[in-house]
Amino acid sequence: MSAERRPDLAAMLFPLGRALVALEEPILAEHDLGMWAYAVLAGLGDGPVRTQAALAEAIGADKSRVIAVLDDLQARELIERRPDPADRRVRLVSLTPAGRRLRDRVQDAIQHAEQRYLEVLPAGDREAFLRSLRTLARAVRAGRRTS
Amino acid sequence: MSAERRPDLAAMLFPLGRALVALEEPILAEHDLGMWAYAVLAGLGDGPVRTQAALAEAIGADKSRVIAVLDDLQARELIERRPDPADRRVRLVSLTPAGRRLRDRVQDAIQHAEQRYLEVLPAGDREAFLRSLRTLARAVRAGRRTS
DNA sequence: GCGCATCATAGGCTCATGCTTACTGATTCA
DNA sequence: TGAATCAGTAAGCATGAGCCTATGATGCGC
Numbered sequence: 001m002s003a004e005r006r007p008d009l010a011a012m013l014f015p016l017g018r019a020l021v022a023l024e025e026p027i028l029a030e031h032d033l034g035m036w037a038y039a040v041l042a043g044l045g046d047g048p049v050r051t052q053a054a055l056a057e058a059i060g061a062d063k064s065r066v067i068a069v070l071d072d073l074q075a076r077e078l079i080e081r082r083p084d085p086a087d088r089r090v091r092l093v094s095l096t097p098a099g100r101r102l103r104d105r106v107q108d109a110i111q112h113a114e115q116r117y118l119e120v121l122p123a124g125d126r127e128a129f130l131r132s133l134r135t136l137a138r139a140v141r142a143g144r145r146t147s
Numbered sequence: 148m149s150a151e152r153r154p155d156l157a158a159m160l161f162p163l164g165r166a167l168v169a170l171e172e173p174i175l176a177e178h179d180l181g182m183w184a185y186a187v188l189a190g191l192g193d194g195p196v197r198t199q200a201a202l203a204e205a206i207g208a209d210k211s212r213v214i215a216v217l218d219d220l221q222a223r224e225l226i227e228r229r230p231d232p233a234d235r236r237v238r239l240v241s242l243t244p245a246g247r248r249l250r251d252r253v254q255d256a257i258q259h260a261e262q263r264y265l266e267v268l269p270a271g272d273r274e275a276f277l278r279s280l281r282t283l284a285r286a287v288r289a290g291r292r293t294s
Numbered sequence: 295g296c297g298c299a300t301c302a303t304a305g306g307c308t309c310a311t312g313c314t315t316a317c318t319g320a321t322t323c324a
Numbered sequence: 325t326g327a328a329t330c331a332g333t334a335a336g337c338a339t340g341a342g343c344c345t346a347t348g349a350t351g352c353g354c
Contacts, residue, residue, distance in 0.1 A: 015288070017164050062341070090301060114156050117283060209312060302350105303347085305345085311339085313336100313339100314338105
């Protein structure tokens with residue numbers, strides 16, 4: 001047991017991630033949302049409003065790539081983009097009520113679908129798994145900042 | 148607690164995966180290995196020999212994309228590619244002793260680096276997390292086959 | 295007021311990926 | 325024997341991601 005030969009983390013995480021994304025795709029397609037669009041909606045949920053560059057970085061997207069997504073979401077009245085009265089260089093991005101509703105609906109559907117995967121885990125492990133994932137995700141975000 | 152608002156699994160898995168890959172890259176570069184090359188070396192470890200198409204599918208790569216990788220690994224005498232005497236259409240791919248040594252060395256280095264991430268988890272959760280990951284990764288592989 | 299930094303935006307460039315087609319040699323089956 | 329199938333190989337194409345630069349508008353320190 002000294003040298004437990006487990007597969008590398010990345011070797012297990014990536015197929016899992018791909019499978020999860022494949023799970024999300026049909027759900028997002030139903031609501032005419034792309035991955036990035038959904039990432040924006042979900043990312044806006046955490047904080048109330050923010051600046052666009054920060055939003056892009058928060059969801060791990062390229063600054064220039066997010067703009068087209070925001071344009072589309074704005075045209076569909078799912079988000080609002082207003083110039084900050086305090087600093088008119090930045091745009092305050094916020095969810096509209098419709099955007100909030102859509103995000104909730106999609107997120108519910110996705111998390112319901114995810115249950116199918118989580119069900120293969122014993123209840124105790126499932127708890128610990130989700131807790132660990134959140135801890136690690138937070139650590140990654142923190143690491144990005146300091147490095 | 149009825150509606151626990153956790154982030155979607157994919158939203159946590161993907162940044163983690165990216166961070167893990169970023170962790171591996173410098174280690175692989177030290178040994179002149181690309182991601183796919185390492186995936187092949189690691190993938191060959193499980194079974195003793197196999198057919199190329201099966202290998203490609205096992206590591207989630209495209210059949211045509213793997214060939215160049217195999218060519219390179221073979222040129223460096225890390226793998227062996229021999230026609231199967233039983234069915235001369237297929238090539239039996241196997242690690243050479245040098246290939247096995249390299250894979251072990253790299254895998255040790257990678258898993259050592261991964262510890263830095265796992266350390267943020269309490270010991271009990273870490274166990275459950277790794278166990279869950281393996282279970283889920285297996286479930287994904289199984290799901291790919293049946294669907 | 296002037297120069298420098300910052301934000302949003304736009305465009306382009308490169309690369310890896312996934313997908314597709316075609317060709318060759320080998321096998322299997324009718 | 326002949327036809328269909330299959331593994332490996334090679335090449336091409338479309339897509340999307342990351343990255344880098346430029347521009348216009350604004351804010352801030354000097």
